[in-house]
Amino acid sequence: MTTKILAWMLTMPPLLLGVAVAQERGEVATRCEAILAMSIAPPQIALPTRGARITSAKLIPAAAETKDPATSRVTLARPEYCEIKGEIAPVDTSAPPIRFQVNLPTEWNGKALQMGGGGYDGTVVAATGAGPRAPDTAPYPLTRGYATFGSDSGHEGNDASFAVNDEALMNFAYAQLKKTHDTAMAVIQARYGRLPSKTYFFGQSEGGREGMTVAQRFPRDYDGVVVTAPAMHYANVMMRFNTAGSALARPGGFLTAANITAFGSAVLTQCDMNDGVADGIVGNYLGCKFDATQLRCQTVSAPKDGCFTDTQLATLNAIYEPTTWKNASGKTFLSYPRYLVGGGEALPTGLAQWITGRAPLPRPQPAGKAMNQQQLGIGAGPFYGNSAVRYLIAKDPTLDTVDFDPRPFAERVTAVVKLLDSRR
Ligand SMILES: [Ca+2]
Numbered sequence: 001m002t003t004k005i006l007a008w009m010l011t012m013p014p015l016l017l018g019v020a021v022a023q024e025r026g027e028v029a030t031r032c033e034a035i036l037a038m039s040i041a042p043p044q045i046a047l048p049t050r051g052a053r054i055t056s057a058k059l060i061p062a063a064a065e066t067k068d069p070a071t072s073r074v075t076l077a078r079p080e081y082c083e084i085k086g087e088i089a090p091v092d093t094s095a096p097p098i099r100f101q102v103n104l105p106t107e108w109n110g111k112a113l114q115m116g117g118g119g120y121d122g123t124v125v126a127a128t129g130a131g132p133r134a135p136d137t138a139p140y141p142l143t144r145g146y147a148t149f150g151s152d153s154g155h156e157g158n159d160a161s162f163a164v165n166d167e168a169l170m171n172f173a174y175a176q177l178k179k180t181h182d183t184a185m186a187v188i189q190a191r192y193g194r195l196p197s198k199t200y201f202f203g204q205s206e207g208g209r210e211g212m213t214v215a216q217r218f219p220r221d222y223d224g225v226v227v228t229a230p231a232m233h234y235a236n237v238m239m240r241f242n243t244a245g246s247a248l249a250r251p252g253g254f255l256t257a258a259n260i261t262a263f264g265s266a267v268l269t270q271c272d273m274n275d276g277v278a279d280g281i282v283g284n285y286l287g288c289k290f291d292a293t294q295l296r297c298q299t300v301s302a303p304k305d306g307c308f309t310d311t312q313l314a315t316l317n318a319i320y321e322p323t324t325w326k327n328a329s330g331k332t333f334l335s336y337p338r339y340l341v342g343g344g345e346a347l348p349t350g351l352a353q354w355i356t357g358r359a360p361l362p363r364p365q366p367a368g369k370a371m372n373q374q375q376l377g378i379g380a381g382p383f384y385g386n387s388a389v390r391y392l393i394a395k396d397p398t399l400d401t402v403d404f405d406p407r408p409f410a411e412r413v414t415a416v417v418k419l420l421d422s423r424r
Pocket residue numbers: 271272273274275276277278279280281282283
C-alpha cells in the first residue's frame with residue numbers, strides 16, 4: 001500500500017475506509033488473476049522450449065502462524081501473495097513439461113529467490129516455506145517480501161526413471177534451472193512492471209547441486225547463491241550409493257542397528273578428543289584416522305553386541321572407500337576421494353537413514369517402480385543408487401544392480417557426469 005493512498009485514507013470516515021480497502025484488494029486480485037491469460041513465447045526463455053503457459057493464478061490471503069496440535073509442527077505466518085502455477089513445454093513432445101510455481105507477494109521487496117529441490121526432485125518446489133537450515137522462527141523469504149519460485153525440474157516422481165528421455169535428463173541436470181528462471185522473470189515483470197533488483201538461489205543436497213550449477217552455468221542471472229550439503233559430484237554420489245547397497249545386499253553383509261551404534265561409539269572413542277573437547281562432536285574430522293579393525297568380533301561364529309564379522313567390515317569399507325572407475329581397458333577414467341568418518345554416524349539421520357535402512361536391496365530385485373523404497377525399507381542411498389544405475393547409466397529398468405560393473409558403460413558414465421556434476 002503506498003504512502004499516498006494511506007494519507008488519502010486517513011482523511012476518510014471509517015465506512016469509506018472499508019470500501020477503499022476492499023477496492024484495493026479487488027484490484028490486487030484482478031492484477032493477479034490477469035496473469036492467467038499470459039503466455040511466454042519461446043524467445044523469452046534462453047534455452048529451447050515450446051514456450052510456457054500459466055495454468056492457475058489466484059490471490060492467497062495472508063495467514064497467521066499456526067501449530068498442528070498432533071505434531072506440534074509450526075507453520076509461520078505468510079503474507080498475501082499471488083500464486084502462479086504453470087508449465088514449460090518441452091521441445092520433444094514425449095518429454096514431460098517443467099511444472100513451476102511463482103509466488104508474488106503484494107508487498108514486494110523488489111527481490112526474487114529461486115529455491116531448489118531434493119533427491120531426484122519430481123515434485124514442484126512451492127517455495128512458500130523456509131530456506132535450507134533456516135532457524136525455526138526465521139520468517140519465510142516470501143514473508144520477507146521476496147518473489148519466490150521453484151519447479152519439479154521437469155519430471156514427476158522421486159526416482160531416476162525420467163533419465164531415459166534425453167531432454168528430461170538435460171532439464172534435470174541444468175536446463176530446467178534456466179528455463180524456470182527465465183519464465184519466472186517474465187511472470188514477475190508482468191505482475192510488477194519491472195524485473196527484480198536482486199535474484200538469489202537457495203538449495204540443499206540436490207538443491208545445493210542446483211545452486212552450484214547455476215553459479216557455474218548461469219552466473220549472470222544471480223546476485224547470490226546459498227547452498228548447504230551440495231551434492232556437487234552427483235553422479236558419483238549416486239553410483240557410490242549403489243556400491244554401498246551392493247555390499248549390504250551380499251550374504252552376511254548387512255549392518256544391523258547394533259552395528260551402527262557400535263560404529264558410532266567407536267568413532268567418538270577414537271576421534272572426539274582430537275579437537276581437545278570431549279563433547280560428542282568430532283570437530284577435527286580431517287584428523288580422524290578411524291581404525292575399524294577394533295570393531296571385529298572375537299568369535300566370528302557368534303557376533304553380538306554390534307561387533308562386526310569380516311563380511312560386515314568389508315561392507316563398512318565399501319561405504320567409505322575411494323571411487324576409481326576404470327574402462328574396459330583398465331584405464332581409470334574418473335576417481336573420487338574416500339568419504340570421511342566424522343561423528344553423527346549413529347544418529348537417526350546418519351547411516352540408518354542414508355545407507356542401511358531396515359533391509360538390504362532384495363534379491364532378485366523387482367523391476368522399475370516395484371523397487372519401492374518405503375515398502376521394502378531400503379536405505380535412501382541404495383534406493384537412489386539402484387535407480388541411478390538402472391536409468392541414468394544402463395537405461396534398463398529390470399537390471400539387478402548389485403555388483404554392477406560400470407566398465408561397459410564408461411562412455412555413458414562420462415557423459416552423465418559431464419551433464420550432472422557441478423565441476424566446471
Ligand atoms: Ca570433540
